Amino acid sequence: MPSNPPTTPINYPITSPHAQQSLPPVISRAIAIRIFVSFAAGYFISYALRSVNAALAPLLAADLDLSAGQLGWLSSAFFLSFTAMQIPLGICLDRFGARRTESLLLVIAACGALVISVGHSLWMVSLGRMLIGIGVAACLMAPYAYFRRSFAANRQAQLAMWMLIAGTTGALLATQPALTLAQWLGWRQFFVLSAVLLACAACAIFLWTGDHDRQSASQIASNQAAGFLSLLTNPLMLRVIPTTIFFSGGFAALQSLWAGPWLTQVLQMTAAEAGEHLFYFNAALLVSYVAMSMISPRLEKRGLTLAKQSLFAFVWFPICLGTMLIWQSQQSWIMWIVLAPGVPAVILMQTQTALAFPRHMAGRVLTTFNLVMFGGAFSIQWGIGLLADLFSAMQYSSRASLTMAFACLVVLQLCSLAWFLMRRDSVSAQQPST
Numbered sequence: 271m272p273s274n275p276p277t278t279p280i281n282y283p284i285t286s287p288h289a290q291q292s293l294p295p296v297i298s299r300a301i302a303i304r305i306f307v308s309f310a311a312g313y314f315i316s317y318a319l320r321s322v323n324a325a326l327a328p329l330l331a332a333d334l335d336l337s338a339g340q341l342g343w344l345s346s347a348f349f350l351s352f353t354a355m356q357i358p359l360g361i362c363l364d365r366f367g368a369r370r371t372e373s374l375l376l377v378i379a380a381c382g383a384l385v386i387s388v389g390h391s392l393w394m395v396s397l398g399r400m401l402i403g404i405g406v407a408a409c410l411m412a413p414y415a416y417f418r419r420s421f422a423a424n425r426q427a428q429l430a431m432w433m434l435i436a437g438t439t440g441a442l443l444a445t446q447p448a449l450t451l452a453q454w455l456g457w458r459q460f461f462v463l464s465a466v467l468l469a470c471a472a473c474a475i476f477l478w479t480g481d482h483d484r485q486s487a488s489q490i491a492s493n494q495a496a497g498f499l500s501l502l503t504n505p506l507m508l509r510v511i512p513t514t515i516f517f518s519g520g521f522a523a524l525q526s527l528w529a530g531p532w533l534t535q536v537l538q539m540t541a542a543e544a545g546e547h548l549f550y551f552n553a554a555l556l557v558s559y560v561a562m563s564m565i566s567p568r569l570e571k572r573g574l575t576l577a578k579q580s581l582f583a584f585v586w587f588p589i590c591l592g593t594m595l596i597w598q599s600q601q602s603w604i605m606w607i608v609l610a611p612g613v614p615a616v617i618l619m620q621t622q623t624a625l626a627f628p629r630h631m632a633g634r635v636l637t638t639f640n641l642v643m644f645g646g647a648f649s650i651q652w653g654i655g656l657l658a659d660l661f662s663a664m665q666y667s668s669r670a671s672l673t674m675a676f677a678c679l680v681v682l683q684l685c686s687l688a689w690f691l692m693r694r695d696s697v698s699a700q701q702p703s704t
Contacts, residue, residue, distance in 0.1 A: 317440035343655065346651035349648030360638065363636075410640070419630070426625060431562050446546050501638045509693040520647075522651075550607065555613055654678075658672050
């Protein structure tokens with residue numbers, strides 16, 4: 271493979287061997303652990319703040335007098351700013367490295383948490399939420415890009431799962447523990463504490479990770495041709511865009527907000543009961559990520575590629591969500607637990623996509639994927655709220671309105687799955703000769 275990327279879109283198929291160029295630097299085990307822990311701390315906090323609105327929704331709605339659509343907007347404002355950051359973020363990661371980029375952005379996130387803590391109107395709290403979205407935009411992509419350039423290819427899936435374990439631990443604490451803490455301190459003081467933790471994470475990343483992923487001036491210059499549009503129109507990206515929007519983005523929209531209202535409005539649980547069951551769901555996710563970090567490499571060795579593992583999840587998601595739509599007794603909350611094992615396989619599509627491109631393009635490839643994913647999360651999260659309000663205006667109950675909004679998501683997931691399967695041959699046909 272040539273040392274410099276071509277100026278035309280790179281057409282690596284989803285089943286191609288990992289794109290390799292130069293060997294990653296040699297990093298001692300102790301330094302590698304320090305690097306991972308620093309990045310994991312930032313992602314832990316960012317994932318908690320991304321997901322916490324699902325647990326705090328009753329407090330926010332009551333204090334700020336929010337409708338379903340306004341609540342959907344408030345939560346999705348995070349994804350709007352998060353998504354808008356992805357293109358400049360990819361450039362910064364490739365040019366300045368992960369350490370400088372993420373530590374600076376986490377300071378912005380800390381400022382956003384402080385803005386929320388003093389906000390008394392929807393626009394003020396939304397501004398704070400958007401600043402948090404900007405500030406934590408690099409919390410997964412920075413370590414992913416760092417790992418892609420600094421560690422061997424056969425470690426990438428496991429490192430990705432370990433990062434997701436850290437993030438899911440944050441999501442776990444953003445359920446009942448976060449609600450309990452917010453009820454004790456007050457939700458405004460909760461965000462003050464979040465600002466302090468974000469600032470600490472910024473310091474840890476800046477001081478402890480180093481610049482092992484920094485690229486030479488020639489690599490940065492040669493990478494300019496691999497822009498956003500050329501990556502977005504790559505056959506591989508075109509194949510995975512719909513599933514990225516409606517599966518990865520759809521899951522983010524549900525986990526970070528709508529899982530909570532589903533439990534309270536559809537299954538008629540109290541806020542405390544919903545927080546408890548969200549805790550169980552995120553605990554199941556954590557177990558699933560741990561299990562997948564051990565199982566996925568073994569499956570790959572047996573010929574079950576990351577793409578095939580993801581395909582299983584693309585089938586599993588609509589089955590679980592469809593069952594939720596039909597079975598609406600309080601016991602049906604267990605379907606969120608049943609859904610959990612499919613989530614890591616969905617997320618693995620991001621790792622597989624990054625591995626199909628050369629290492630020095632990691633920042634832009636990952637952030638292009640992330641832009642699509644969180645653009646989908648923003649659209650779906652706000653869209654579910656708008657659809658629920660629309661159906662309520664048509665005189666449907668809140669329970670029926672949210673059910674029909676969820677049903678729209680399931681239909682779109684099935685359509686994206688059909689696209690993913692139909693595009694298999696067109697992507698394979700693009701395989702370059704080696």
